């Protein structure tokens with residue numbers, strides 16, 4: 049660690065930057081004002097906790113600007129078993145979250161062209177193209193991303209990450225840990241858990257070498273505990289959607305899930321979700337629904353369309369449609385019960401084999417059918433995401449089964465989670481309108 | 490006979506207007522190539538109709554891509570609902586409607602009570618639409634209305650494997666360059682389109698009977714090949730292009 053880097057970090061981030069962000073957020077939280085341009089006739093006021101979401105994310109990226117040379121930095125995939133790195137004090141960056149943020153800020157096209165112009169195909173996931181574009185050009189809406197000292201890729205979400213992280217490893221010339229998770233057609237067999245557990249144990253040595261310290265198991269247990277608590281709270285928050293009217297929609301969830309992804313294992317994340325839950329319960333008590341005049345309740349499958357969140361949420365709300373549950377946001381909570389604080393490594397192995405993307409289409413269908421039943425849903429929108437092949441594969445059959453077996457109308461909506469070139473407003477409106485007419489709203 | 494309701498289908502290639510009478514029969518219809526300024530065009534067409542039929546206040550329902558621009562429409566309804574309604578009112582039964590237009594195609598499963606059970610659309614890509622034949626016809630300098638008859642004059646089919654309109658066009662040229670006969674290649678081109686469309690029907694689940702609409706089914710080769718591909722006879726309305734406007738006119742009766 050150089051003295052200059054350390055001074056910079058402590059002065060610009062610790063002493064000033066993070067304090068200013070915190071002070072501003074606290075003030076905004078205390079004197080919470082509804083945004084002026086909100087459509088109060090169709091949508092409830094945004095959650096007050098949104099101020100905190102913004103604060104924590106801003107602080108996270110702000111720290112990233114100054115963190116190199118002060119804390120070791122890891123870049124990890126969204127479904128990576130990050131707890132070991134957390135316990136070793138790594139600053140963790142999630143390129144997928146960063147790419148989603150680029151999508152929401154409509155920066156994807158500019159950044160991903162940097163990768164495309166160097167030969168990366170447009171058929172690759174737009175998250176990977178965005179990240180590689182940032183790697184090559186330094187472009188990012190958050191100012192600057194820290195360089196990684198280590199990379200951790202877990203194949204429990206897709207195989208794209210394997211090749212994408214190899215590109216990063218070569219470019220940054222840093223060690224890459226790959227955790228290979230066998231695809232599950234059913235629940236994981238003991239030998240599959242063992243296989244992942246061995247990889248996790250073997251990864252510790254590399255991580256310790258980069259962090260220049262040994263893993264403290266008490267710390268690991270604490271991080272695992274905090275991860276579990278955050279995920280469990282998140283699950284509870286989502287389940288509040290069973291209320292009629294639903295107090296939050298998946299469009300709210302898409303925003304507030306950021307922390308359970310990129311800051312799980314932190315104490316402040318647990319506090320955050322506890323506060324969020326309390327605010328939602330308050331809404332329930334007052335009978336407030338996310339959509340003012342909730343007439344129909346829908347399911348969302350697959351990633352969000354980050355650059356169209358507002359449009360979609362308003363368009364649907366105008367017709368009294370609340371999208372109350374999603375397989376995607378659910379994925380960050382459904383595994384909480386599997387985490388066993390007293391058996392950290394083995395339970396991490398087990399948990400991280402089971403994400404929905406690492407499981408069969410049949411399983412995904414069961415999750416959807418269960419949600420339709422439990423959340424009393426009237427239909428489903430399945431976003432066929434041009435980028436995310438593992439999530440989108442099987443959707444044609446899943447959709448057909450929802451229509452024939454569950455007797456629920458279901459719509460396949462073709463788009464991309466962040467590449468605007470795979471999205472057309474008129475066509476989406478046309479399909480949604482026809483779907484809404486079919487639902488009778 | 491009096492006109493009870495008017496449906497306007499402002500499609501991306503053709504504007505269609507249908508007026509229905511008390512018995513739900515087509516009392517009048519108009520079809521024109523769509524102008525870029527569709528609003529002015531529809532106003533003019535409506536003025537002409539009003540003069541000729543001498544009526545003032547009857548409901549107008551608009552559908553199609555340009556429907557937003559039809560300012561004096563009492564309401565706007567999507568093409569899916571209008572086509573389903575049109576087919577149900579025309580054939581008086583449920584089934585699977587396959588509509589193949591110049592720039593999009595759709596499959597709608599209609600229940601026996603007329604409700605929409607399910608639908609699927611292709612409007613993102615020329616594959617599976619009239620545009621697929623058009624690009625090659627244009628390249629070969631063959632008028633579109635001749636394409637079907639040329640295809641039917643062939644007794645051997647040259648397979649065209651591309652479903653992409655752009656790739657198919659170059660495949661057609663290369664087949665011809667290799668000495669294949671024009672009619673065989675064009676028949677193969679039709680087959681490729683029909684296979685793609687049949688796949689759409691199967692993807693959503695086929696409920697008989699099969700009903701056809703849209704400008705492209707005026708092409709006899711397409712109709713014959715769809716029946717071959719689906720292994721069933723298809724029902725064809727008198728004016729396949731008017732299905733959307735016809736259904737829209739019925740939607741107007743509801744709100745009247």
Ligand code: SF4
Pocket residue numbers: 144173174175176205206207208209351405435436437438439
């Ligand atoms: S392909 Fe899907 S799972 Fe993989 S990185 Fe992209 S969005 Fe994530």
